[in-house]
Amino acid sequence: MTRKDLKALLIIAAGIAVFPWVFGGNQYFVSLLVFLGLNAITTMGLSLLMGYAGQISLGHAAFLGIGAYASGILTTKYGLHPLAAFLAGVLLSAGVAVLVGKPTLRLKGHYMAVATLGFGEIVFIAFNELSSLTGGPSGLSNIPPLSCGGVAVEGTPFLYLVWVVVFAVLAFSLNVINSRVGRALRAVHGSELAANAMGVDAARYKLKVFVLSAVYASMAGSLYAHFLAFISPNAFSLMFSILLLMMVVIGGSQTIWGAVLGAAILTLLPEYLRSLEDFEVLAYGAILLAVLLFMPQGILEGVRRLFARREGRGR
């Protein structure tokens, strides 16, 4: 983490910390910020995968779902402690990611996108059909809140918890980028031929990042299940996988911060576009198109360049 990263992180942390005092106990805003945090956790993994490993996943909602259902099923049907269920979800997602990623990441090209598309659909169908476990299309309810030492974590404390996880994931990701692993991935991006000749096993590092991104998504999924106390398959459909990808593209996949920004925009925006009713989808499309046309590196990088240009002109 650089000093600049730390500064940005502290500013956001301060904003989150004072938020409940400013908005009081407004549960609507609290839940909005919780969803923003959960989406950011997932998109940070996706941006590592897209921006650093050069791979696209069309099935990340499935990993969210695996985490959510692991937490939901293990706590309601087997009485496991939420933390144990959380860890079980993480391990399961990591294992599944290895199974999906290992064969596909050996191939060049966009096989990963195709494979994860299929994988996402299979998991979605499984959530619907394994009704004895998952409750089928009508979902799974009465999921207990996350608790620590017998004290349930709900409302504002839960908001804080989610953002602690967001910052932990952010710091972890930045550390990975600025390490041997991140360096190897950037090298593969620069020249896979040369990276291999220097002893870098490209496929292995792509797989590691894929697994890491699945773990992030699973963590977000588990938190989601405990927050809403109810989950149903529709939350983990292909549409949501695509929305997550859109967040990364709009924010910018080259930096982790872009993923956070993209998650913020596409989480908050629908709340303001709701007045457009049927034209909401149109507005989405227009925004995505505008970003791709005018800021192909994403909004974060686009705005940064805009400022850099203005400064250059001032001199």
Added chain:
Amino acid sequence: MNGEILVVAGLEKSFGGLRAIADLDLSVFPGRIQAVIGPNGAGKTTLFNLIAGVFPPTRGEFHFGGKKMNGLKPHEIARMGISRTFQNVELFAHMSVLENVMIGGHNRLRAGVFQAGFRLAGMRREERECRERALDELRFMGLEQKAPLDALSLPLGEQKLLEIARALATEPKLLLLDEPAAGLNPRDTGRLSETVLRIRERGITILLVEHDMNLVMEISDVVSVLNYGRKIAEGKPREIQRNPEVVAAYLGEEGNGASS
């Protein structure tokens, strides 16, 4: 085996109907600079790509340090101690000069995602050592002052030296240099030949593909000549210069060894 570091036996490589390498035997002895020369299309770069594992041979075997290395992937061959540079410079874009060389040290570091994410003490120490080691290689090349610059911002001559520094950072036993002098001006070529000699002094064996005959004759211990994927001559630089078959291959005389 008589102490060779690399033995290539009965090597053949066809791309569709084109036979790029045909029945090639090549022995490389440790501590030497061995040049592979030949007209364009003689199969020199193909030979390098085969040794480095970029693609598999149609037929034939490789032994490196007595171990068979057929079927190994490029990164595994790199770990065995063979490193290389590229004919068209393949530096890592958007990375600094120092970072490029640090990639060479990749395999001496152990940290995985977990250690890196939590910035454990062991990871920080090995990262520091890798940086020092990379700086040593840059110093060896006289590039240490360029360490923080973007690798692709260097002039071509220094980019070529940087590629060699990166390859040396893997601590190879055998270094494959693919046309290191291509595109260089005479002054840079002089710096290059002096560098290659200093690399040999470090005990590293060098296999060199090169078109610059002055450079080849000046620094090589052994010269192997390829034409149409076959070895047509091998010997000391002075012998090769006088070999009529070699002269014919280069000048395209009637009835040369090409079609045999």
